[in-house]
Amino acid sequence: MIPRQLEPEVMDTREEAIDYNSMDHSEVNRMFAEDVLELVTARTGAGNQRSVSLLDLGTGTALIPIEVCQRNNCVRVVATDLAVEMLKIAERNLLQAGLEHVISLERADAKQLPCSDQSFEGVISNSLIHHIPEPGSVIREIVRVVKSGGFIFLRDLLRPESQVELERLVKQYAGQANPRQRQLFHDSLHAALTLDEVRALLEQCGLPPDAVQKTSDRHWTVSLVLPDPL
Numbered sequence: 001m002i003p004r005q006l007e008p009e010v011m012d013t014r015e016e017a018i019d020y021n022s023m024d025h026s027e028v029n030r031m032f033a034e035d036v037l038e039l040v041t042a043r044t045g046a047g048n049q050r051s052v053s054l055l056d057l058g059t060g061t062a063l064i065p066i067e068v069c070q071r072n073n074c075v076r077v078v079a080t081d082l083a084v085e086m087l088k089i090a091e092r093n094l095l096q097a098g099l100e101h102v103i104s105l106e107r108a109d110a111k112q113l114p115c116s117d118q119s120f121e122g123v124i125s126n127s128l129i130h131h132i133p134e135p136g137s138v139i140r141e142i143v144r145v146v147k148s149g150g151f152i153f154l155r156d157l158l159r160p161e162s163q164v165e166l167e168r169l170v171k172q173y174a175g176q177a178n179p180r181q182r183q184l185f186h187d188s189l190h191a192a193l194t195l196d197e198v199r200a201l202l203e204q205c206g207l208p209p210d211a212v213q214k215t216s217d218r219h220w221t222v223s224l225v226l227p228d229p230l
């Protein structure tokens with residue numbers, strides 16, 4: 001197994017934000033939104049029109065909350081990131097999509113959220129955990145701010161077993177990207193957690209370790225509905 005090699009936590013240069021925004025994540029984002037909306041429907045019941053509050057951590061340029069809200073007009077998202085440059089592009093994307101009335105942007109550190117306990121019905125995040133040197137702090141914050149009976153849906157890259165497999169994934173999924181974007185994907189795979197590391201993390205934070213599954217050749221997913229109070 002190749003060792004974890006951290007990359008910079010925050011993506012806060014204008015170049016990084018523009019590069020990230022222009023990479024084609026459409027298929028990954030579509031699948032993420034569909035999976036989140038299944039959890040939303042399971043919580044509200046099909047056909048129910050009441051609004052559901054979600055928190056997105058490490059939202060980047062907000063393409064995932066946009067995809068979610070374009071498919072379901074009952075969802076409200078607080079979309080957070082620590083990088084100002086990402087949030088600037090996110091704001092432009094929201095205006096273009098006409099969704100600024102349902103998605104609000106906030107600069108926040110996922111390790112120390114400025115939110116009250118139990119304030120969201122669902123907490124979602126894509127591709128954040130691999131940026132965090134000690135991700136337990138983020139998971140504990142997620143557990144604190146999600147309501148009882150709410151859900152947690154996290155997806156991220158899975159660290160490959162070997163350098164050969166890593167290079168294969170880069171070629172397959174970023175072969176057409178520019179050199180900086182290829183390097184970014186390479187470094188992200190190197191910084192990602194293994195399935196066993198995610199299991200151990202969940203256990204440390206009081207969550208069931210089997211809530212994580214391998215969901216593609218390069219992703220893990222934690223999908224978990226918390227128990228309702230008695």
Ligand SMILES: C[S@@+](CC[C@H](N)C(=O)[O-])C[C@H]1O[C@@H](n2cnc3c(N)ncnc32)[C@H](O)[C@@H]1O
Binds near residue numbers: 058060127
């Ligand atoms: C790979 S991007 C993913 C963006 C988005 N979730 C997506 O899937 O398109 C990771 C994002 O996490 C942000 N990030 C890193 N550390 C963070 C932290 N401690 N708190 C909040 N956001 C953070 C980065 O600035 C970056 O925008």
